[in-house]
Amino acid sequence: GENVEQHPSTLSVQEGDSAVIKCTYSDSASNYFPWYKQELGKGPQLIIDIRSNVGEKKDQRIAVTLNKTAKHFSLHITETQPEDSAVYFCAANTGANSKLTFGKGITLSVRP
């Protein structure tokens, strides 16, 4: 089955700097890669996703890049703000199935 690994497990950046979070996946049949943000006491919130037919997608300060050959995808957050502090999860679907396999999550801290 699919295995999704996320690294690093924690990341601390200065406000205004960029943050990059990387994930790798194992199933070459996976074609959908979402990123979720989870704040304390809340459920995961979908912030951006990418499908395997594109290499990059951007939404304001957030972008995701996908390298299908290397089987990795990354979340890029520019001009970080304290409210970006949260746990971020990457995930990948299992082939044609909509089941998602999640990475372990990374705790992002943005220092004011």
Add this chain to the structure above:
Amino acid sequence: DSGVTQTPKHLITATGQRVTLRCSPRSGDLSVYWYQQSLDQGLQFLIQYYNGEERAKGNILERFSAQQFPDLHSELNLSSLELGDSALYFCASNGGASLNEQFFGPGTRLTVL
């Protein structure tokens, strides 16, 4: 607010007991997914229902079961509870059997004493 609702928010019970967690999907969504989130295992997919039928199964224990009702709300039943079942339980929903975007509810925190 994702539009997915879950009740109760918190649940405290004893080992050996049985509990039921409830999820109402976003309006119009036919699929419901259940996940367990624990500190050591992360977010683990348990089971998916689509329009009342079981569609996919993940790491769901035999002591756990779920169903989706005609009004599309879903319930996750956990029985013979053990200390290790303490976790956050999330449901997510989307519009179809194989559409990928999933929208999560706020979760139910289960504590087994």
